[in-house]
Amino acid sequence: MLRTVNRVLVGLAGLLLLTLGGSVLAVGLGAPPPSWWPYHDRHDVLLTTARRTHWRDAGWWWPTVLATLTVLVLLALWWLTAQLRRRRLTEVLVDTGDAEGALLRGRALETVLATDAAHQEGVAHAQAVLRGTRTAPRVGVFLRLEPDVAPAQALNELTARALAHARESAALEKLPAEVRLTVGHRAQRVT
Template structure:
């Protein structure tokens, strides 16, 4: 399903891009002096997109402005839905676990994320851990953000994360590999006055 949505998204973006490129290129060509075909919306480089009579033609009709507002609102809602769908798909919903019998099982991505974040957060000196799974069901990847206490050595925290949390997750899910992108940031404590 995810591959199909990705394909539809790419095709839709490609079609919209080609239409915008063709229309924009044709308008630019006419504006630079090229002679347009007889069916084109512009007659010459001095022609406007909408004449005064075309712009004011429906203004006095009672249905015109509500229709324009409804269509534009619908386009904005569709664009926001599309954007949300594209951004949401970056998180992996489920992981295909190799059970050894050839059938496999599905593991919820959020469950593995919360287990990984919990294990990483239990590491000494880690104030907060956030994990997100990306990639494909059969080849997941992780993005880990760690907020470290000032006294913690980042190399030690990274070693703990890879040898404990990530290794256990890889082993329990039966994955050959679980690549991780780890970002670390130190927690900044406010200075307190001591009297």
């Protein structure tokens, strides 16, 4: 969802800046102003003194301006933190018995886990995503099942085989998992 929000915001900002910037450049170079242009001459000032001070005495003006700016700043901060937050875990700390430990690449563990899950009977496709921290990883597993497989059977086999293998190989005490199951067939018409 964040990717969609990013694309929409960047597209709208780009369109707005391109329209306004192109119009200002064209009028500044002597082109006739567009019909929606609020000024009549290229030497008009952007804000006249009357426009700048028009709402100054109204009691609602400054609280509205401050509330709007506060909301805009909070939205910008939310967007920035969403950009900086990592979606996937890049490495897992493996306890090797010495004081230092070893680092296991997160993509490697995801690939092995997805491959093990995909080799289960009745699984058409599997995908794994690591989240959490280096010392306490969590995994999200997405399984697309064949039409004739019972979901409980696939979940039990995933827990007993693929997740247990990943937990043991990374020397983790626990590996919490969120599993999403879908059935990989469409409804067929009967005539």
